[in-house]
Amino acid sequence: MALRDPEDVPPPAPAPAPAPLASFPQDPAEFDSDPRISFSKLDNKFILETEDGQEFEYDTALKRWIPTVDDALLEQQRQAYKVEGVDENEVITKQQLKKKRKQQASAEEENQKAKKQRVNTAVYVTSIPLDATVDEIHDVFCKCGVIAEEIDSGRPRIKMYTDEEGKFKGDALVVYFRPESVNLAVQMLDDSDFRLGVKGPQGPMKVQPADFSFKSQKEVPDKVSARDKKKILKKTQKLNSKLAVWDDDDIAAMADTSSRWEKVVILKHMFTLKEIDEDPAVILDIKEDIRDECSKIGEVTNVVLFDKEPEGVVSVRFSDPEAARQCVRIMDGRYFAGTRVEAYIADGTERFKKTNEKRAALEDMAERGVDAEQDEHRRLEDFGSWLESQRESERIVESTAK
Numbered sequence: 001m002a003l004r005d006p007e008d009v010p011p012p013a014p015a016p017a018p019a020p021l022a023s024f025p026q027d028p029a030e031f032d033s034d035p036r037i038s039f040s041k042l043d044n045k046f047i048l049e050t051e052d053g054q055e056f057e058y059d060t061a062l063k064r065w066i067p068t069v070d071d072a073l074l075e076q077q078r079q080a081y082k083v084e085g086v087d088e089n090e091v092i093t094k095q096q097l098k099k100k101r102k103q104q105a106s107a108e109e110e111n112q113k114a115k116k117q118r119v120n121t122a123v124y125v126t127s128i129p130l131d132a133t134v135d136e137i138h139d140v141f142c143k144c145g146v147i148a149e150e151i152d153s154g155r156p157r158i159k160m161y162t163d164e165e166g167k168f169k170g171d172a173l174v175v176y177f178r179p180e181s182v183n184l185a186v187q188m189l190d191d192s193d194f195r196l197g198v199k200g201p202q203g204p205m206k207v208q209p210a211d212f213s214f215k216s217q218k219e220v221p222d223k224v225s226a227r228d229k230k231k232i233l234k235k236t237q238k239l240n241s242k243l244a245v246w247d248d249d250d251i252a253a254m255a256d257t258s259s260r261w262e263k264v265v266i267l268k269h270m271f272t273l274k275e276i277d278e279d280p281a282v283i284l285d286i287k288e289d290i291r292d293e294c295s296k297i298g299e300v301t302n303v304v305l306f307d308k309e310p311e312g313v314v315s316v317r318f319s320d321p322e323a324a325r326q327c328v329r330i331m332d333g334r335y336f337a338g339t340r341v342e343a344y345i346a347d348g349t350e351r352f353k354k355t356n357e358k359r360a361a362l363e364d365m366a367e368r369g370v371d372a373e374q375d376e377h378r379r380l381e382d383f384g385s386w387l388e389s390q391r392e393s394e395r396i397v398e399s400t401a402k
Contacts, residue, residue, distance in 0.1 A: 048065060055067070121179045123173075124211065126170060127202040128170045132194065134160065138156050140189070144176075144184040144185040147176055158174050159172060185207055192204055192347070264324065266315055268311045269311060291303050297323055308352075312339070327343065
């Protein structure tokens, strides 16, 4: 009987019926008389092939027939589950596995270092007046955000640099709680006066993002005690509570406010309180004259007269900053109605006083250019009513005094 090469065996049918194992001879002495059984000298095994092409081999240890494994089917399965780029025959030694784990740990460590890279939250300031105090520096720079505090003392993290004799030399480091405050401080305070109208030792203040070389910018140590962690957590919670009014939208609004003030010019000595007291209606004339003069420089969007200020203050808002700067150059030092005018760009900190809300409403109406006959008639009537109420109030005060 010819021996069959296992590679020549055709694959089993897609769904063959299970062979009746009970009908196979179980005693090796009966194998020679069964035409389905052959002996493979290559594998040194008895092979049984059924009529439907299924193959079984006799396991001498178990003393029973078991189905043979189809090599082609095994290869097909291996190819189906093969992972691209992985050599299945590669033998990985313990040394290679240890090296691979070390490389992975190193990569994770580098990733953690990249995540811990410190973000700058400090500004370095020069040309501060030599007699300035920590509290005064805090008051100026807290407008741009919450200033960080020392963990133990609770003092603001403001370092004032001194010379060899221990005297303040006009330089300071201000550390904020949030990095967004750095750009805002540079935008709002750089090249400005620490005190309005007072120049510093080197002229206007210079505010720049701090360099990491400063001692106050050193990294927090890797190992922190449980007690220090508790202090840090408590301090962070306290500073976070202060940030209730310093979210990202507020910071953006502050930056917008800073640019908006660049368009506003403050004019002083434009009128006297005596003029206003003698004839309140002169307010409209003064504002109209100022609007006409300033409109020759650029588009004017608003004029406000502060009739409670002895210095005769008026603010003029232009549509662009360049027109405002040009106004300062032209108006500063110029004489208006016999008085010398003082002009400068507003910084947003000015707090000038003006009349009551009714008069403010009348002024706003005039500023919006309401010149229709009906609106003009109503405005005059309201103004007359206001004058009558003022006179009535004066009569009441006089009668009460008597």
